[in-house]
Amino acid sequence: MAPLKPGDKFPSDVVFDWVPIKNQDATLAGTPQDFNASSEWKGKRVVLVSVPGAFTPSCQAYHLPPYIDQLDKLKAKGVDQVAVIASNDGWVMSAWGKVNRVEGTDILFMGDTKSGFSKKHGWDAGMGDRNGRWAMVIDRDGTVKYADNEQDPTKVTVSGVEAVLSNL
Template structure:
């Protein structure tokens, strides 16, 4: 299946593996839940970001922290929600969120283990089961307005917060 592109509708039945962050202790794990992104994104402007893996060098140093640091700028551009996915399970993604001091429901970290979204609708990294490094913006009506994939998954350019912010200002 070809990757989703601007102008496409976000597909139905996209489910991620989510462990909500209820405390900041990375050693205390909550219960995993299904997160139906297709229904949860309805009437929200969402940024969906895919990374090869939680705690990996580029993801930790250059990809996730700028989204956290610049969420207020995204919000000013109408973004309601940022969801970061990786091939890790929900527990690992929750621990990664706790280590990065994520709180609330504006930035959610989830495992792409339920629907294999990255492989079926986005881009994989070409590194076995790992997700690719990409970003897309889903508008409130479900239309994708931005979608781009890193040609080199070790780099953060078109999938980084600066590229997404630039796309929102058009």
């Protein structure tokens, strides 16, 4: 299937694995549940960020921190929510969110188990069951406004917060 691109509608069947963050203790696991992104994001402007894996060096050091640090800038440009996905399960993603202290923010950490969404829409990393490194902006009407995939998954350029901010 061709990758989603600006002007496309966000699919109506997207569900991620999610463990809500209810405390900052990464050793306490919550209950996993489905997060129906297609319905939960109706009427919201969402930045969807995909990384190859939670806690991996580039993701933790270079990709994620600017999104956390610049959440206020994203919100000032009309973003309602930022969602970070990786091929990890919901428990790992929840622990990663806890370690990065996102409880109470508008940043969700969710599992794209076995890269189901990324593979279906053409943006896996080509490394087995790993997501690619990409970013997408979904407007309130469900239209993809921005979407770009890193050609080199070790780099953070078109999927970084600065690229997203410049395309809002």
